[in-house]
Amino acid sequence: MAASIKDVAARAAVSVGTVSNVLNRRVGVSPDVSQRVHDAIAELGYVRNDAARQLRAGKSRSIGLVLPDIGNPFFAEVARGAERRAADDDMAVLIVTSDGDAAREARLLELLLEQRVRGVLISPASEDLGAMQRLADAGTAVVLVDRHSAGTPLPSVAVDDVAGGRLAVEHLLAMGRRRIVFLGGPLSARQVSDRLEGAREAIATRDDAALEVVEQAGMTVQHGRAAGERLRARAVDDRPDAVFAANDLLAVGMLQALSSSGVRVPDDLALIGYDDIDFAAAAAVPLSSVRQPAAALGFTAVDLLLADDADTDRSHVRFQPELVARASTAAD
Structure with a gap:
C-alpha cells in the first residue's frame, strides 16, 4: 500500500x-x-496526490500548450520558453500536438480540461476561434500563441508576419533578384497567408519583379525537397532566381534538392527561409532567414495567461521580426 x-x-x-x-x-x-x-x-x-490537493485548493499548477507540430524546432523553442516562465511560478507545462487538425485539437482541449489545467496556450489549427472563445467564456484562461487576435477579447502573442514577409522579399530584391517564388502552405494558415501578403507588398514596389506562388500541403523538409525537385526539373530559363520559403524546414528541403542536382545556391538561385531555427545557420549553405523570437513567444504567453488569471487587462503582444542574411542570398 x-x-x-x-x-x-x-x-x-x-x-x-x-x-x-x-x-x-x-x-x-x-x-x-x-x-x-x-x-x-x-x-x-x-x-x-497533487491532483487531489489542487482540486481542494481550486487551482492547478499545470498549463496546457497546444502546438501544431512539436517536431518543428521553432515550436520546440516556443515550448522551451513557456516551460522556463512556468517554472518561475513552480508550474508545469503539458504539451500536446494537434498536427494542424481542428478535430484532433478539439479532443486535446477536452483532455486538458479534464486535467484541470490552469489555462491553455494554443496555436490554433484553423481560423475558427469559437472553441477558444467558449473556453474563455466558461472561465478557462486562453492565450493564442503565434497568432494575433486583435479585435477579439482573447489575449495573444505573435510576430508581425506581414512585416516578416516584406523583409524577406525586400532583401531578395536588394540582392538583384527579380523572379521570385514564394513557397509555403497551406495558404489557409494565417502565418503563411500573412507572410505571402508581405511578400506581395514588397514585389508591388518593383515593376520589373514578379512573384510566383507555389503552395505545399505542409511545411516540412520533405515538402521542401519535393518542391525543389519539381523546380530543378524545369527548363533553366523557366526557373526563378530566388525562393522565399515560408519556414526554414521548407528552405532546408529545397536546398537539399537543389544541391543534389547541381543548382548552385546562391549563384543560380538565392534562398531565404523563415524562423531562423538552428538548422538554418548549420546548413551546407548557411541559410538567410527571418528570425522570430520563439522562446520569447512562449515565455510571454505564460505571462499573459497568469496575468489574465489574476484579472488584469487582457492584451495583445506583437513582436517584430528580424532579417538574418547569410550565404544563401550571397550575403558577405
Missing part, C-alpha cells in the same frame, strides 16, 4: 500540518525538521 502523509508524519515524529508546510515550502519550519520530513519521504517512497 502506498505511504500516506500520516505515515510520513509518524516516521518524522512531526504533525501532518508540519509535513504539509514542508511540502508547500512554507516558512516557519526549521532546517532540522524539514530534513527529517524529507528523509521520511525518501524512506517511505511517499508521493503526494
Whole structure:
C-alpha cells in the first residue's frame, strides 16, 4: 500500500500540518525538521496526490500548450520558453500536438480540461476561434500563441508576419533578384497567408519583379525537397532566381534538392527561409532567414495567461521580426 502523509508524519515524529508546510515550502519550519520530513519521504517512497490537493485548493499548477507540430524546432523553442516562465511560478507545462487538425485539437482541449489545467496556450489549427472563445467564456484562461487576435477579447502573442514577409522579399530584391517564388502552405494558415501578403507588398514596389506562388500541403523538409525537385526539373530559363520559403524546414528541403542536382545556391538561385531555427545557420549553405523570437513567444504567453488569471487587462503582444542574411542570398 502506498505511504500516506500520516505515515510520513509518524516516521518524522512531526504533525501532518508540519509535513504539509514542508511540502508547500512554507516558512516557519526549521532546517532540522524539514530534513527529517524529507528523509521520511525518501524512506517511505511517499508521493503526494497533487491532483487531489489542487482540486481542494481550486487551482492547478499545470498549463496546457497546444502546438501544431512539436517536431518543428521553432515550436520546440516556443515550448522551451513557456516551460522556463512556468517554472518561475513552480508550474508545469503539458504539451500536446494537434498536427494542424481542428478535430484532433478539439479532443486535446477536452483532455486538458479534464486535467484541470490552469489555462491553455494554443496555436490554433484553423481560423475558427469559437472553441477558444467558449473556453474563455466558461472561465478557462486562453492565450493564442503565434497568432494575433486583435479585435477579439482573447489575449495573444505573435510576430508581425506581414512585416516578416516584406523583409524577406525586400532583401531578395536588394540582392538583384527579380523572379521570385514564394513557397509555403497551406495558404489557409494565417502565418503563411500573412507572410505571402508581405511578400506581395514588397514585389508591388518593383515593376520589373514578379512573384510566383507555389503552395505545399505542409511545411516540412520533405515538402521542401519535393518542391525543389519539381523546380530543378524545369527548363533553366523557366526557373526563378530566388525562393522565399515560408519556414526554414521548407528552405532546408529545397536546398537539399537543389544541391543534389547541381543548382548552385546562391549563384543560380538565392534562398531565404523563415524562423531562423538552428538548422538554418548549420546548413551546407548557411541559410538567410527571418528570425522570430520563439522562446520569447512562449515565455510571454505564460505571462499573459497568469496575468489574465489574476484579472488584469487582457492584451495583445506583437513582436517584430528580424532579417538574418547569410550565404544563401550571397550575403558577405
